[in-house]
Amino acid sequence: MPNLKKAKSSLTSELHWADGFVIVYDISDRSSFAFAKALIYRIREPQSSHCKRTVESAVLLVGNKQDLCHVREVGWEEGQKLALDNRCQFSELSAAEQSLEVEMMFIRIIKDILANFKLKEKRRPSGSKSMAKLINNVFGKRRKSV
């Protein structure tokens, strides 16, 4: 429960501007997984009016310290399920032993962010429709004739 409270007060400003999040927990520490879960819930909770995003944030959940799997407290399936249930990507790695994997992790989140923006572009009304919308936004829909 304290984790949830702490997570609620975390990320407040980042929720406004961040296009992506990498949430890292320690597979040999269950409390870090609970905190990661609370952070993901915070990111995915329905946004309040002052924080309306047009593109959903990309989230990559990472189970670190895979080299400590002999003292594992969080199963791979648990991490995978949390990610799937909350539209996140998931991977496990060992930052201590796999520097390339860490690099790949950042490339992956950047790719996901770009994919989200491309998806939004596709959904936008095209050409004249979008121009009409822009004009309406600037001048207002119901203009009185002079």
Ligand SMILES: Nc1nc2c(ncn2[C@@H]2O[C@H](COP(=O)(O)OP(=O)(O)OP(=O)(O)O)[C@@H](O)[C@H]2O)c(=O)[nH]1
């Ligand atoms: N065995 C192992 N240890 C790791 C790994 N990654 C980080 N550590 C160790 O975990 C400890 C915490 O690492 P930090 O890089 O300080 O991570 P942090 O998230 O800033 O941790 P806090 O400062 O505790 O919040 C250090 O002792 C690291 O050496 C890993 O992949 N395997």
